[in-house]
Amino acid sequence: MLIASVRRKRHWLPPLAQGIGAWLLLMPISAFAAQPSVASSFYSFETDVGGYVSTVLTNTTVMAIVIFLWSFFAVILLVWTMVRWSFGRAGVADLLNAAFLLLFTKLLINTFDLLTKGLWGMFSGIADAIQSAVIGHVDVMFLATFVQKIVSLISVPVPSVTGFVSSLQAFGVLFLVYGVATALSVVAYITTVWALWGYTLAKLVGLFFIPTLLWERTSFLFDGWLRFFLGFLLYGLIARVNLILVGVAMCAYFHIPLSTLGSGSLAGITGSYVYSFSTETEGIGLLTFLLIGVVALFATGRFAASLSQGASVNVGSALGSVAHSMTQLVLLRGR
Numbered sequence: 001m002l003i004a005s006v007r008r009k010r011h012w013l014p015p016l017a018q019g020i021g022a023w024l025l026l027m028p029i030s031a032f033a034a035q036p037s038v039a040s041s042f043y044s045f046e047t048d049v050g051g052y053v054s055t056v057l058t059n060t061t062v063m064a065i066v067i068f069l070w071s072f073f074a075v076i077l078l079v080w081t082m083v084r085w086s087f088g089r090a091g092v093a094d095l096l097n098a099a100f101l102l103l104f105t106k107l108l109i110n111t112f113d114l115l116t117k118g119l120w121g122m123f124s125g126i127a128d129a130i131q132s133a134v135i136g137h138v139d140v141m142f143l144a145t146f147v148q149k150i151v152s153l154i155s156v157p158v159p160s161v162t163g164f165v166s167s168l169q170a171f172g173v174l175f176l177v178y179g180v181a182t183a184l185s186v187v188a189y190i191t192t193v194w195a196l197w198g199y200t201l202a203k204l205v206g207l208f209f210i211p212t213l214l215w216e217r218t219s220f221l222f223d224g225w226l227r228f229f230l231g232f233l234l235y236g237l238i239a240r241v242n243l244i245l246v247g248v249a250m251c252a253y254f255h256i257p258l259s260t261l262g263s264g265s266l267a268g269i270t271g272s273y274v275y276s277f278s279t280e281t282e283g284i285g286l287l288t289f290l291l292i293g294v295v296a297l298f299a300t301g302r303f304a305a306s307l308s309q310g311a312s313v314n315v316g317s318a319l320g321s322v323a324h325s326m327t328q329l330v331l332l333r334g335r
Helices: 002-034 038-057 060-086 092-110 112-135 142-153 164-214 219-254 280-298 300-310 315-334
Strands: none
Touching (some): 038 164, 112 219, 142 219, 164 219
């Protein structure tokens, strides 16, 4: 009787384990289905942030602080120039240089919003052109949605009692695939949002660094801000290209035409991708493609930093050179 009872328990053990495994594997799919649209969340964030930035840049208190800083550094510049004049170490050219520096920095303050929007639009336009040429649309959140759609279609054969060990192995690999795919989807979302986040951060604080250009010893602060700002512009461009490449690689792996990916809605992706994972190569191949996408997106920041740090930014010296050239032109016309 005891032996028979044990046999009956062993008979029910595989179906019970299969049921628990299936329930665990359905959890990521349920999570995908329950979460709100990543695209709508991103575009809502982009709209809200744009409104907040405009509010800050037009706020009277903020502008008063900026003008105070500009006036403070302007006084330092003029006093230093006059001191040099009194000791015979400065002339009319130095006074004109100071006047042009004041004019340029004030103009930069007044056109700051327009200039930063133009640069962001230029880099975004380049990214849009590349994405439109490859996949046919400019939805920046396409990869996160694409990964979720693909993962929901991946399955393994129905487990059997006789092949319990192989079925358990297949379920384990599939669960790992779900985990890596979820990580890829999350990283794709973070990568897209991070570019906008950095651009917004740089824009919110950028106005306060412009007055530092009036004094040579503090102009490095604006140079550092400019490098920071350009870094995020490059990050946004490289991130979009990285997202496109990851999407193209996954389309190649699943034999999905890019025209389907370019539809935007991904409604054309149907059917089911059944993997037995009976061999190590089958599981490793799928995981490798997913991991390559994760690593590529994580490396976006390093790529952008390499480009931004390669450029030597010295706006203070550049403005000084422009002011000197304008001064020489005025003096020549006055002769």
